[in-house]
Amino acid sequence: MINTRPNIGDSVDQIPTPSLLIDVPAMDHNFSVISQTYAGKVCKMRQHAKNIKSPVVMQRQIDAGGTLNGVCAAKVAEAEVMVEGGIRDVLVTSEVTSPDKLRRLASLAKIADVKLCIDNQDNLEQISQIASDAGCEIGVLIEVDTSMGRAGVRSPAEGVALARRATDLNGVKFMGVMSHQTVDGWADRETRFTEGRRYIEICLEVKTAIEGSGIPVEMVSSGETFTFDVAPEIEGVTEVEGGTYALMSVTNGYMEDFQIAAKVITTVLDVRDEYGFIDAGVQCLGGPLGVKPSVEGHPDIEFIRMDASESCLRSKGPFPFDPGDKIFLLSAQQDILVNRWDSFVAINEGEVEAVWDIPARGCHH
Amino acid sequence: MERPVFKPLGSSVYDLDTPSLFVIRDRVLANAETYRNLVSKAGKRLTPNASTHRTPALSRLLNQNDIYVNTISEAIAFSNVISGQLTIGRPFNSSQLQSILAISSVTPIRIVASSEQQISEMAALIQGKAENISFVLRVSITPEQRGTPIGQINETEKLISGLWVSDIGIADPKQQLTRICMELSQHNIPLVIETCMFPDTYTLNLDVDEIVDGSHPFIGASDYCVGVISSVVSAPEPGKAFLDCGQKAISTDGGVPTVVGNSSFTLEKMSAEHGFLLWESNESSVSLGESIILKPASISDTFNLYDYLNIVESEVLVGLMEIQCRGAYS
Numbered sequence: 001m002i003n004t005r006p007n008i009g010d011s012v013d014q015i016p017t018p019s020l021l022i023d024v025p026a027m028d029h030n031f032s033v034i035s036q037t038y039a040g041k042v043c044k045m046r047q048h049a050k051n052i053k054s055p056v057v058m059q060r061q062i063d064a065g066g067t068l069n070g071v072c073a074a075k076v077a078e079a080e081v082m083v084e085g086g087i088r089d090v091l092v093t094s095e096v097t098s099p100d101k102l103r104r105l106a107s108l109a110k111i112a113d114v115k116l117c118i119d120n121q122d123n124l125e126q127i128s129q130i131a132s133d134a135g136c137e138i139g140v141l142i143e144v145d146t147s148m149g150r151a152g153v154r155s156p157a158e159g160v161a162l163a164r165r166a167t168d169l170n171g172v173k174f175m176g177v178m179s180h181q182t183v184d185g186w187a188d189r190e191t192r193f194t195e196g197r198r199y200i201e202i203c204l205e206v207k208t209a210i211e212g213s214g215i216p217v218e219m220v221s222s223g224e225t226f227t228f229d230v231a232p233e234i235e236g237v238t239e240v241e242g243g244t245y246a247l248m249s250v251t252n253g254y255m256e257d258f259q260i261a262a263k264v265i266t267t268v269l270d271v272r273d274e275y276g277f278i279d280a281g282v283q284c285l286g287g288p289l290g291v292k293p294s295v296e297g298h299p300d301i302e303f304i305r306m307d308a309s310e311s312c313l314r315s316k317g318p319f320p321f322d323p324g325d326k327i328f329l330l331s332a333q334q335d336i337l338v339n340r341w342d343s344f345v346a347i348n349e350g351e352v353e354a355v356w357d358i359p360a361r362g363c364h365h
Numbered sequence: 366m367e368r369p370v371f372k373p374l375g376s377s378v379y380d381l382d383t384p385s386l387f388v389i390r391d392r393v394l395a396n397a398e399t400y401r402n403l404v405s406k407a408g409k410r411l412t413p414n415a416s417t418h419r420t421p422a423l424s425r426l427l428n429q430n431d432i433y434v435n436t437i438s439e440a441i442a443f444s445n446v447i448s449g450q451l452t453i454g455r456p457f458n459s460s461q462l463q464s465i466l467a468i469s470s471v472t473p474i475r476i477v478a479s480s481e482q483q484i485s486e487m488a489a490l491i492q493g494k495a496e497n498i499s500f501v502l503r504v505s506i507t508p509e510q511r512g513t514p515i516g517q518i519n520e521t522e523k524l525i526s527g528l529w530v531s532d533i534g535i536a537d538p539k540q541q542l543t544r545i546c547m548e549l550s551q552h553n554i555p556l557v558i559e560t561c562m563f564p565d566t567y568t569l570n571l572d573v574d575e576i577v578d579g580s581h582p583f584i585g586a587s588d589y590c591v592g593v594i595s596s597v598v599s600a601p602e603p604g605k606a607f608l609d610c611g612q613k614a615i616s617t618d619g620g621v622p623t624v625v626g627n628s629s630f631t632l633e634k635m636s637a638e639h640g641f642l643l644w645e646s647n648e649s650s651v652s653l654g655e656s657i658i659l660k661p662a663s664i665s666d667t668f669n670l671y672d673y674l675n676i677v678e679s680e681v682l683v684g685l686m687e688i689q690c691r692g693a694y695s
Contacts, residue, residue, distance in 0.1 A: 004438075004695060016695045017695060018694050018695065019695070050637065050638065074637075074638045075609070075638070077367075077368040077369075080368065081368075094598060094609065094638060094639070095598040095599045095607075096598065097596060097597065097598050097653045097654040098382070098383065098596055098609075098654060100370045100382060101370075101382075104370070119599055119601055120599065120600070120601075120653060122653060123653055145601065149605075150599075150601075150607060150636075150639070150641070151598070151599035151601055151607050151639075152599075152601060153601070154601060154602065269455065269456070269479065269511060270479045270480070270511045270512075272505070272508060272514075273508065275508050275509065277479075277511040279455065279694075279695075280694070282618050282666060283665070283666055283669045283694070284692075284694045286618065287618045288612045288616075288617045288618060288635075289617050289618075289620075289621075304509050305509060305533075305534050306618075307533055307534075308416060308435060308665055308666070309416065309435035309436060309454070309455075309694065310435075310511065312509045312510075312511070312534070314509075324458075333637075335613075335637050336612055336613065336637060339613045339637075339670070340669065340670070340692065341692060342366075342692050359366065361366060361692075362366055362367035362368075362613075362670065362671065362672055362691075363366075363367065363368055364367070364384055364609075364610070364611075364613050364614040364638070364670075365367070365368055365369050365370070365382050365383070365384070365385075
């Protein structure tokens with residue numbers, strides 16, 4: 001990575017383009033929504049590192065309140081970055097089967113409270129063996145498939161069997177259950193509450209079955225950004241795995257409590273009639289399966305094509321920018337976007353307030 | 366930054382930390398040589414597009430001396446390893462002048478400009494400061510391509526050393542570019558074509574002097590040359606498994622990847638972190654931790670997700686390179 005970093009105090013116009021920006025007041029607004037929503041609640045936010053990948057930014061939510069002082073990580077390498085960044089409570093939300101990675105996790109468990117999700121007995125025994133050999137204990141949560149047909153146990157009976165086995169083994173500590181879910185399309189509030197509650201109840205059924213077998217369940221980690229205000233109202237849910245809310249993206253715009261804080265600043269390279277060409281392409285913006293960003297403040301401008309390092313835009317009339325002008329882009333898929341950058345340029349009142357590295361970029365191991 | 370457990374040279378590709386990106390050395394070398402020979406036999410010059418792999422060390426391995434890159438930050442890194450001309454796909458402005466002069470002090474530069482006015486402005490900036498910087502004019506074939514429309518080429522700018530056409534975004538490039546290249550040849554200026562259509566080699570028959578292409582080392586032969594090795598992390602029901610490789614570790618910008626070596630496997634979809642593997646449950650089975658090799662639909666976008674490139678031959682790790690220009694967007 002050999003991009004130029006801007007200086008603190010530089011104006012937005014001086015930032016090399018393209019760059020990934022964080023609108024600090026917008027992000028702080030999002031963090032304050034969480035701190036207010038979870039104030040006085042049993043249930044707390046466990047912010048997901050997969051969306052942000054920067055312990056500095058994650059710590060800002062912890063400092064703002066509403067969390068349990070811990071985070072989620074999608075992968076072991078991401079968990080390492082969070083612990084190295086000073087966060088001492090990490091839940092890894094993907095199953096891990098590689099002995100190398102489990103040894104890394106066991107090493108991490110000696111200096112932090114590390115938990116991992118499971119959905120398979122052989123994997124559980126593997127974790128137990130490696131943690132025992134390392135002389136540590138790794139917390140385990142049973143993943144429950146609630147709606148997505150992805151990883152996770154398919155029935156309360158499977159959950160009970162896994163929980164029972166976990167309580168028998170050394171090196172692991174059974175902590176509880178967890179689940180992911182999504183809602184399709186542009187969901188209104190009623191849909192969010194109805195669907196969100198339905199999914200979470202499936203997870204809670206497994207919890208109830210495990211408790212019915214005499215095994216205490218300490219944690220129920222369920223809910224995401226779209227259920228940030230649904231999950232804390234459901235008895236039994238102890239934490240919510242929200243990530244998108246921090247920086248937001250256009251496709252999650254139905255979550256009206258939050259503001260879009262992540263933007264890409266680009267420069268117009270050329271203009272011809274209604275067409276404009278900018279210096280940001282698919283490699284820095286991300287366009288999984290054809291998803292395209294939006295131009296801030298210009299809903300009439302559409303992306304015609306994203307090439308590797310440039311894009312072609314078209315407006316309904318003459319293109320409203322000149323060569324050299326700056327354009328701000330809003331991502332449609334925020335965590336894919338962040339994973340393509342090495343730093344955030346934090347902007348406040350039109351000036352560079354900070355440059356924050358994204359040390360967990362590329363931490364897919 | 367990517368944080369794999371690095372494995373010693375001599376390790377099996379199947380022991381690499383997953384997900385990891387690798388190229389198969391003998392195949393990419395053979396592909397590069399085959400295409401180089403084809404272009405040479407057609408009487409044209411080849412300029413490899415190194416932004417496809419973003420890896421200066423790989424340019425050295427592939428013996429790429431004259432190269433093209435998209436950005437100035439890429440040019441800075443590649444200027445240290447190549448011995449020929451460096452073509453940069455974007456114009457520069459006054460704030461980038463010092464970088465351009467620094468690069469030009471170690472290697473000749475050619476800049477691809479959108480307009481003759483841009484060339485005049487850049488020429489004014491470098492006047493008296495550098496002699497080995499030249500300019501080519503990007504020609505726009507459709508309104509959706511950046512550049513100067515054919516009818517507006519004036520040749521008033523005598524600094525133009527070539528005309529640059531691209532088949533990116535052209536619906537029927539073979540037909541359209543045959544006609545356009547004939548038309549442009551009347552200017553008696555060297556003609557360069559940037560192609561994204563490989564393995565279609567129609568450009569060999571065009572009336573052009575130079576071909577710019579980045580994908581030929583990676584998709585030339587029938588066997589795959591670039592892969593991402595992933596692992597099964599969950600197999601919750603027959604006929605379905607989940608891989609530790611999602612959209613953050615293999616690009617789906619150009620489509621869903623394919624599975625190498627087992628035709629009964631398909632990737633149903635990919636989430637940000639995982640791939641969803643499907644098969645007819647009576648045809649195959651997988652076990653937890655099993656390695657699955659994926660072939661990316663978009664090679665260049667996938668290189669941009671990794672910091673390290675594993676070099677493999679006969680399924681054995683023979684080298685490790687830093688993808689130095691990953692994220693070099695400016």
